[in-house]
Amino acid sequence: MTTMTEASVREFKMPDVGEGLTEAEILKWYVQPGDKVTDGQVVCEVETAKAAVELPIPYDGVVRALHFPEGTTVDVGTSIIAVDVSGGAPAPAPETTPEAAEAPEPEKQPEGRQPVLVGYGVAASSTKRRPRKGPQIPVQEASTAVQAELNGHAAAAPAAPAVKERPLAKPPVRKLAKDLGVDLATVTPTGPDGIITREDVHAAAAPAAEPAVVEAPAPVQAPAPAPVATYDTARETRIPVKGVRKATAAAMVGSAFTAPHVTEFVTVDVTRTMKLVEELKQDKDMQGLRVNPLLLIAKALLVAIKRNPEVNASWDEANQEIVLKHYVNLGIAAATPRGLIVPNIKDAHAKTLPQLAESLGELVATAREGKTSPAAMQGGTVTITNVGVFGVDTGTPILNPGESAILAVGAIKLQPWVHKGKVKPRQVTTLALSFDHRLVDGELGSKVLADVAAILEQPKRLITWA
Incomplete structure (x- = not known):
């Protein structure tokens, strides 16, 4: 009976919703245990380092369990929801909590092996690791206990090195330990089932004196949060840096200290462009489309890139090469409640003005709804950031990583x-063009900026230069 029930339960694992992402935070659950779900139904919303994404379930059934509460950051490959696909009534399972309390453990253990290793390593190691998690190396302890009885020695000595030989840690934690130069064999695990956590690695990376002092007064330091309580909450608010904001901060710091930025400025009379915007709003071919100054500025930049294609490039540090792009994925910076994101219009160079207006409208609407996908923010080549909507005259924008230029x-x-x-x-x-001086010299950058200004001053050049 139990085997049949377990066989009917499908575990849905946290997918990699972007390129190379290792974790995501569960923002909201749309289902609860006992709810029926169908193939393709959205069951939760998660936030990655790039965007908020809704996750659909890939099969029909009844929700048996939610493995993590909202607000939890979960590693990619870890089971987040269990669904009974047998067509029966698994709802009683969560109700009989005392009896089912023992069942989830064996269910989670086999699933626990897979998420840690999916896409990261060889499954063979899981058969050696998992048995140690429950009773802490049952096989080896048993063998050492027998040897202790025969040889008259304590079994504790051989057991210690056995723990250090194969420390349990998930791939992101192993990478953190490697970056900090920490030997996982020396780390004391505090996670469930003896798994080493990020906090364990950080604690091990601290000076040797610190752990000794912290271990003893650990209970005494519990009131340590008291100083935090002394802050006047009416005067200060502390917001955890995570998700999109954390990724944006890291990217901007990396860009600012990797690519040598140069910014040039030009002030231009755009009276004729503003008149053209009003005319286009009345054009039957543009009816129902988003027509504004940003549309014509985007088109002007695309024309300037066509006239100066060398500006549309990237720097390949690993191969020491300049990569010239024969396409333009035009990024548009958008401010959202979760932070600044830069989705891009794929192959913008090949779009007509109506097509560009349609793509721009969809991009903005999706960003405002918080539904921008990670794929929409990958592969950008140049970017436009419109600080004018905030009443700002201009700025010195920072390049998006991997791009050669950004126009403010x-x-x-x-x-x-x-x-x-x-x-x-x-x-x-006033327009400001920042560019990577490794790729774009002053002459090329000036030509691009001057072309954009000339088109906005005399928009008829869109016809003759395009």
Whole structure:
């Protein structure tokens, strides 16, 4: 009976919803134990280092258990939900908690072996690791106990090295230990079933004196959070750095200290461009599409790249090569509640103005809804960031990693301007182009920025230069 029930339970594992992601945070569950689910139904929303993503279940059945609560960060490959696909009524399973309390352990153990190793290593090692988790190396302890009785020696001595030989840790934790130079065999595990956690590695990386002092007063240090409580919560708010914000911060720091940035500025009269925007809004071919100054600025940048293709490149440090891109994936920086994201319009160079307007509208709408997929934020080549919507004149934007240039667009304001020999009120804005000086020298960067300015000043050039 038990075997049949266990066989009917399918474990859904946290998938890699982006390239190379190792973990994701469960933001919200849409189902609870006892709920029926169908193939393709969204069961939860997770946040990765790149975006928030909804996860659909790949089969029909009844939810038996949710393995993690909301707010938990789970490694890729770890089971997050169990579904009974037998068509029976597994709802009583969660109700009979005392009887079922023992069943989940053997179920989670076999599943626990797989998530740790999926995509990371050889499954053969799991058969050696998992038996040690419950009773702490039952086979080896038994053998050493027998030897102790025969030889008259304590079994504790041989057991210690056995633990150090094969420490239990998930791939991200092993990588952290490697980066910090910590030997996992010397780390004392505090995780469930003897698994080494990130905190264990950080503790082991601290000076030897610290663990000795911390271990004894560990209970005494429990009130340590008291100083935190002394902060006036009405005057300060502390927000954990994670998800999109954490990834953005790391990327920007890496970019700022890897690529030598240069920023150039130009102030331009965009009165004619603003008039063209109003005309396009009345054009029947543009009906229902998003028409605004950003659309024409994006088109102007694409034309400038076509005239100066060398600016659309990336730096391959590993192979010491400059990679010229014959396509343009145009990134558009978007501010969202979860932080700044930069989805891009694939093959923007090949799109007509109506097609570009449609893609731009979809990109913005998806970003505002928080539904941007990780794939939409990968592979960008150049980016536009519109700081003008915040009333800012201009800025010095930081390059997105792997890109060669980023254009900042300032606020469009009515200003006094010399036009045809007379001072007149004109619509004026300031553009700022930051570029990687390893790829783009001053001449090339100046040509690109000057071309964008010239098109916005005389938008008819879109026809002659495109």
